[in-house]
Amino acid sequence: MPDGPDAFAFTVSTPIKIDIWSDIACPWCYIGKRHLEAGIASLGDDAPEVEIEYHSFELAPDTPVDFEGSEVDFLAKHKGLPAERVQQMLQHVTGVAANAGLDYDFDALKHTKTLKAHELLHFAKAQGRQLELSEVLFKAYFTDGRHVGRVDELVELAAEAGLDADAAREALDSGRYAADVQADIAQAGAYGINGVPFFVFEGKYGVSGAQPAEVFGQVLTQVADERDGAAA
């Protein structure tokens, strides 16, 4: 450990920035979130400090706020696949989610447009509670069968994430963060991001998809080692 004035530079490091493009309605984004968290945890005491920021990506902009029907109905219609095949697909992703410790309930899921949820995520970011809200929204959508497209329900979820309900409602009603959502989506397009989840480490390394936890651990170790090497 160096002594003197230069010691500060060696003992205080900035967190590794992780930018994540995702959509609340993306089953693999929630799984990827869990895998990233597990990857960080797997490093134990060696885990670098990280700063995570979520960015908006709307998978299906044409989705109505209120879709009458089940997730199977929606996917069968949009994919043109037999309902039985869609059910098999949902069983598969449910199993993978379970392995990640997530309890997906596609029977209860309320398919909806996620634009307002993204606005709320930007509001939460401004309040320093984006990570808390992202977890609340993912769980509400995939596990609890709650409607994340309606303002009233979003306000309740905001409160559950520790946000001020009245301020959240005002932000949603005013559309104050709508431009930020579109800016994120446009940025994704500019970066060539066509699918989510998409992870960017330190604004330099891109990782696509719901990678296993060990991959995220390896990437973080690589980025941290590279940064430490550059600082030495």
Next chain:
Amino acid sequence: MTTEADAPATTPVEAPTPAGADGATASPFTMLPGAAGAMVCEGDVCYVPGVASDVE
């Protein structure tokens, strides 16, 4: 644990073009390969880039 849910999806579908691969928009990032089989979602389709398996 081996269940039906663990079985890999094998029904091929038309896989969307991975980011930057179509030449229209190149990624500014150094892409790390990661593990084979990592799913991404695009529109209503979730797939393994380059493998063309679908799961939602």
